[in-house]
Amino acid sequence: MLDRIKASLPSLAPAEQRVARLVLADPRAFSSLPVAELAARAGVSKPTVVRFCRSMGYDGLSDFKLKLVGSVSEGVPFVHRSVDADDKTADVLVKVVDNTVAAFLKYRNDASSAAIERAAMAIAATYKTGRRIEFYGVGNSGIVAQDAQHKFFRLGVTAIAYSDGHMQVMSASMLGPGDCVVVISNSGRTRDLMDATDIARRNGATTIIVTASGSPLAAAGHIHLAADHPEGYDRYSPMVSRLLHLLVIDVLATCVALRLGSALPPRLKEIKQNLRSKRYA
Structure with missing residues (x-):
């Protein structure tokens, strides 16, 4: 998940980039702080925090925090997000495309x-x-x-x-x-x-x-x-x-x-x- 955020940084809006950097700086703190505190630390509005989470392919802040906690606790980046049995077609589309784009961007940077x-x-x-x-x-x-x-x-x-x-x-x-x-x-x-x-x-x-x-x-x-x-x-x-x-x-x-x-x-x-x-x- 953290690798995917790093790879997506150049394509994000400036305000969303500030939220992304806040996540990368301290993912554990981000997952535990309320939206108002996150917005204040990043210097953005509360809707921008939620918009960033959706730009990364999640349903919202709660869904993003849940996946972030799993990524940090397991010590393995959630770059390849598995498709869940109850996912809607739109969710599958976002996950499959995002997984592929993240892999391509990582290859571009590492090759x-x-x-x-x-x-x-x-x-x-x-x-x-x-x-x-x-x-x-x-x-x-x-x-x-x-x-x-x-x-x-x-x-x-x-x-x-x-x-x-x-x-x-x-x-x-x-x-x-x-x-x-x-x-x-x-x-x-x-x-x-x-x-x-x-x-x-x-x-x-x-x-x-x-x-x-x-x-x-x-x-x-x-x-x-x-x-x-x-x-x-x-x-x-x-x-x-x-x-x-x-x-x-x-x-x-x-x-x-x-x-x-x-x-x-x-x-x-x-x-x-x-x-x-x-x-x-």
């Missing part, structure tokens, strides 16, 4: 541009030398790997995605120096991906890892693109992690596109023109 630069240069160099570019992922991350293949295919980059563990191991065994593999994982603890990464690295291929910091897989590759989020990797239906991985791939694909030179824009223009016949006027 290493140097690591992204290294990864983009490695993929661009592999493309220019005609070597192999591959994407690995299993389960939900396997779908992201397929999306990555599609994004790079549109750039004219020949790539392939594997979501089967046996295929990953076999393909990694055929990689060599100059090849590049991007491994995507939510948990960073999938055995098949660890095995394929180790094989590819031993064979001299450049390994780029998109996964959570501190995981075994994060340390197994040459370049780590951290994808940290508040969603546990054991969730049965992950949402934020999938969207964050897609965002990382979008950033990486854009950086690679800028390094492919002047030949790319005409090619993309031709693809767009050729697709016009596939659409209704």
Whole structure:
């Protein structure tokens, strides 16, 4: 919850920013003080305090205080707010969107541009030398790997995605120096991906890892693109992690596109023109 407030600060009105800073300065005191005292300490009106709570996606001051107490007492930020069984559609909309926006803003603030630069240069160099570019992922991350293949295919980059563990191991065994593999994982603890990464690295291929910091897989590759989020990797239906991985791939694909030179824009223009016949006027 506190991380989410920090990430939302730039988008808040000046008066609401003062309330936010009051929360961040002493969350325990904020949760126990009456609205009049909170307004006086922040130098705002009482309606502004309530408006701030609603801007953060809560029903009002009481709901905000309740969640704040839980966040402080548990010591874990309520960035990923679970949807309750009695939530209305509007509540679900706010919670899902806010969870995603908070994760994106956190990634924007925490991402290493140097690591992204290294990864983009490695993929661009592999493309220019005609070597192999591959994407690995299993389960939900396997779908992201397929999306990555599609994004790079549109750039004219020949790539392939594997979501089967046996295929990953076999393909990694055929990689060599100059090849590049991007491994995507939510948990960073999938055995098949660890095995394929180790094989590819031993064979001299450049390994780029998109996964959570501190995981075994994060340390197994040459370049780590951290994808940290508040969603546990054991969730049965992950949402934020999938969207964050897609965002990382979008950033990486854009950086690679800028390094492919002047030949790319005409090619993309031709693809767009050729697709016009596939659409209704």
